[in-house]
Amino acid sequence: MSEKVSVATVWLDGCSGCHMSIFDMDERLIELAEHVEFVYTPLVDRKDYPEHVDIALVEGAVSSEDDLNKIRKIREHTTTLIALGDCAVAGNIPTMRNPFGTDAILETGYIETATAGQQVPDSIIPRLLPVVRPIHEIVPVDIFMQGCPPSADVIYFVITELLAGRKPKLNDKTRPGA
Amino acid sequence: MPVRSRVKTFTMDGQDVSGHESETILEIARQNDIDIPTLCQLDGLSIIGACRLCLVEVVGWNKLVPACATYVEEGMEVVTNSERLQNYRRMIIEMLFAEGNHVCSVCVSNGNCSLQYLATKLGMDYVRYPYLNPDRTVDMSHERFVMDHNRCILCTRCVRVCDEIEGAHTWDVEGRGYKSHLITDLDIPWGDSRTCTSCGKCMNVCPTGAIVEKGKPAGEMIKRREFLGYLTKMRGVNNNE
Numbered sequence: 001m002s003e004k005v006s007v008a009t010v011w012l013d014g015c016s017g018c019h020m021s022i023f024d025m026d027e028r029l030i031e032l033a034e035h036v037e038f039v040y041t042p043l044v045d046r047k048d049y050p051e052h053v054d055i056a057l058v059e060g061a062v063s064s065e066d067d068l069n070k071i072r073k074i075r076e077h078t079t080t081l082i083a084l085g086d087c088a089v090a091g092n093i094p095t096m097r098n099p100f101g102t103d104a105i106l107e108t109g110y111i112e113t114a115t116a117g118q119q120v121p122d123s124i125i126p127r128l129l130p131v132v133r134p135i136h137e138i139v140p141v142d143i144f145m146q147g148c149p150p151s152a153d154v155i156y157f158v159i160t161e162l163l164a165g166r167k168p169k170l171n172d173k174t175r176p177g178a
Numbered sequence: 179m180p181v182r183s184r185v186k187t188f189t190m191d192g193q194d195v196s197g198h199e200s201e202t203i204l205e206i207a208r209q210n211d212i213d214i215p216t217l218c219q220l221d222g223l224s225i226i227g228a229c230r231l232c233l234v235e236v237v238g239w240n241k242l243v244p245a246c247a248t249y250v251e252e253g254m255e256v257v258t259n260s261e262r263l264q265n266y267r268r269m270i271i272e273m274l275f276a277e278g279n280h281v282c283s284v285c286v287s288n289g290n291c292s293l294q295y296l297a298t299k300l301g302m303d304y305v306r307y308p309y310l311n312p313d314r315t316v317d318m319s320h321e322r323f324v325m326d327h328n329r330c331i332l333c334t335r336c337v338r339v340c341d342e343i344e345g346a347h348t349w350d351v352e353g354r355g356y357k358s359h360l361i362t363d364l365d366i367p368w369g370d371s372r373t374c375t376s377c378g379k380c381m382n383v384c385p386t387g388a389i390v391e392k393g394k395p396a397g398e399m400i401k402r403r404e405f406l407g408y409l410t411k412m413r414g415v416n417n418n419e
């Protein structure tokens with residue numbers, strides 16, 4: 001078990017579509033499981049990020065204080081940090097709130113359009129940051145995987161290239177938006 | 179007495195080429211299957227050299243020149259694809275992405291966009307510059323078309339086609355630098371414009387999803403530019419001269 005490469009998948013401000021693409025590897029996941037161990041994912045019941053992770057696939061932009069704390073911790077404890085998908089690479093849809101400002105969208109979402117209990121939440125759920133940022137504007141990123149979402153083939157290619165000790169070349173395999 | 183020849187011979191990426199003195203480096207490159215990326219340039223419209231993607235090196239010249247706006251000269255040695263040029267081109271594309279609000283995944287032009295195509299082709303894996311996320315508007319006032327300023331890269335193809343081909347000059351650019359943006363007539367809503375003929379030429383030449391047809395779902399806006407070549411040929415007009 002200890003010889004396996006440890007892989008984490010993380011879900012920040014994204015739609016989980018990139019995680020669906022991970023599942024889309026289908027039976028290749030079984031093949032991968034011989035070489036890697038998924039030590040931390042939204043589906044593994046583990047609260048804290050492990051002390052050391054070899055490869056982390058991070059979906060989503062950095063949008064809340066929780067995202068900010070998570071991504072810093074992930075960077076600190078990860079060898080190869082992969083920005084998975086357009087939200088992680090470029091901000092994508094979450095950044096569409098930036099031109100309006102966080103206060104304006106909270107006002108619209110929780111006050112103007114709410115039919116009951118009109119109140120902006122101030123506890124339990126993480127506070128939103130003033131501006132949504134792609135991951136590399138917060139911490140250094142090792143590999144950028146564009147796509148909304150990146151295909152299962154591309155994710156499989158990147159993981160197997162890393163397992164083979166190569167840095168994956170993605171230029172002709174990905175593009176923003178698809 | 180030396181005879182002045184109108185045919186210029188020179189080299190491009192080490193290859194011997196020739197062109198008429200009225201031809202540009204870009205035209206000769208295309209005739210010789212040498213690929214130089216362009217964005218604001220479109221055959222049939224006047225040349226403005228605004229996007230700077232087609233910058234090339236000429237050995238001995240102390241600055242880079244736009245291939246679309248530089249006429250060929252005898253003996254020049256043109257370099258079209260050095261590492262320096264590739265880096266600058268990628269920078270330009272990244273700055274265009276950082277300057278506007280280009281969200282490919284939900285854009286009607288996703289998969290049919292020159293900016294997106296060039297980003298992939300020129301090897302942009304992420305944008306090194308901080309995103310500005312400017313507060314821009316969307317003009318839905320026209321009955322058939324939408325102007326989404328978030329996706330506009332100010333190539334001015336719409337301005338030129340409207341002025342030079344349609345003869346309406348509904349479009350123009352207002353403001354300077356970062357505040358530059360397109361306007362219709364004297365900055366009134368597009369739908370209120372009395373010069374617009376609703377011909378759709380601006381929509382078809384727009385390289386991104388900035389000017390699009392109403393009612394198109396994400397990824398289904400396909401532009402048709404063939405008309406431009408036919409029109410200019412039939413009219414015998416060459417705006418480049």
